[in-house]
Amino acid sequence: MSLIELKDLSVNIGKKKILKHINLNIEEGTVTAFVGPSGSGKTTLLRTLNLLQFPSAGSLKVGKTNVIAGKIVPKTVHDFRQNSAMVFQQFNLFKNLTALENVANPLVYNHLANKKEANKSALNLLKKMGLEKVIFQYPATLSGGQQQRVSIARAVAMKPRVVLFDEPTSALDPELVESVLQTIAELARERITMILVTHEMEFARQIADEAVFIENGEILSKGSAKELLSGQTSPRIDSFINSLRRSAFS
Numbered sequence: 001m002s003l004i005e006l007k008d009l010s011v012n013i014g015k016k017k018i019l020k021h022i023n024l025n026i027e028e029g030t031v032t033a034f035v036g037p038s039g040s041g042k043t044t045l046l047r048t049l050n051l052l053q054f055p056s057a058g059s060l061k062v063g064k065t066n067v068i069a070g071k072i073v074p075k076t077v078h079d080f081r082q083n084s085a086m087v088f089q090q091f092n093l094f095k096n097l098t099a100l101e102n103v104a105n106p107l108v109y110n111h112l113a114n115k116k117e118a119n120k121s122a123l124n125l126l127k128k129m130g131l132e133k134v135i136f137q138y139p140a141t142l143s144g145g146q147q148q149r150v151s152i153a154r155a156v157a158m159k160p161r162v163v164l165f166d167e168p169t170s171a172l173d174p175e176l177v178e179s180v181l182q183t184i185a186e187l188a189r190e191r192i193t194m195i196l197v198t199h200e201m202e203f204a205r206q207i208a209d210e211a212v213f214i215e216n217g218e219i220l221s222k223g224s225a226k227e228l229l230s231g232q233t234s235p236r237i238d239s240f241i242n243s244l245r246r247s248a249f250s
């Protein structure tokens with residue numbers, strides 16, 4: 001049984017059909033890259049997996065929690081948010097908390113640990129991410145790359161079934177991208193289930209098992225990341241990857 005199952009999932013916002021009849025299974029311990037043009041629905045799909053956005057039709061399941069569109073109750077929303085953790089483009093750290101508190105406090109609020117245990121596990125994770133020296137600093141005093149690694153530590157600390165990344169490096173200066181990509185690659189080696197929306201095609205090809213190409217709210221193609229993202233399988237994907245290459249050099 002797959003960890004995540006989307007069946008005929010559609011999302012409308014107002015009258016607009018944003019996602020149309022999405023069918024997708026994701027296995028535990030795998031990394032999946034969502035790729036596709038701007039406005040295709042990648043963020044909306046991630047938000048739906050976290051129930052920040054409700055589906056209009058179809059069903060979705062993460063772990064043992066299953067929801068059917070139109071039949072969502074607060075308990076299921078709570079269970080979904082425990083099952084999945086989002087890492088946003090803009091980090092979204094709590095400004096008035098130190099790096100350590102940003103990671104530890106949510107564990108206490110969510111009754112996942114007492115203060116001592118929470119501090120211990122936050123410290124371990126931050127050390128692993130090379131942030132030992134900045135644990136008592138506030139977000140405003142950290143670089144973008146450091147802030148993003150704190151927000152990844154915060155997501156992972158909750159021990160979710162899946163971590164959802166929405167373009168985690170696109171708000172970073174180029175020289176800070178590598179440290180964040182290395183952190184994500186390390187989590188992939190630990191077989192943490194991850195879904196990654198990214199324009200970093202080379203990185204996605206290296207670390208993702210599966211890739212899903214989304215266009216106009218539909219899955220145009222899915223399969224092995226190495227094959228799909230090499231651009232050899234479909235002229236449409238090939239032209240998309242080439243357009244990214246051109247914009248990188250412009």
Ligand SMILES: Nc1ncnc2c1ncn2[C@@H]1O[C@H](COP(=O)(O)OP(=O)(O)OP(=O)(O)O)[C@@H](O)[C@H]1O
Nearest residue numbers: 013014016018036037038039040041042043044045
């Ligand atoms: N809250 C909203 N209200 C109305 N339309 C929305 C809303 N959120 C998203 N959309 C529309 O849904 C479509 C998909 O948006 P989404 O943000 O999911 O795309 P995306 O693939 O993540 O794009 P990008 O690569 O630019 O981040 C777009 O046409 C967008 O305008």
Ligand SMILES: [Mg+2]
Nearest residue numbers: 042043044166
């Ligand atoms: Mg987006």
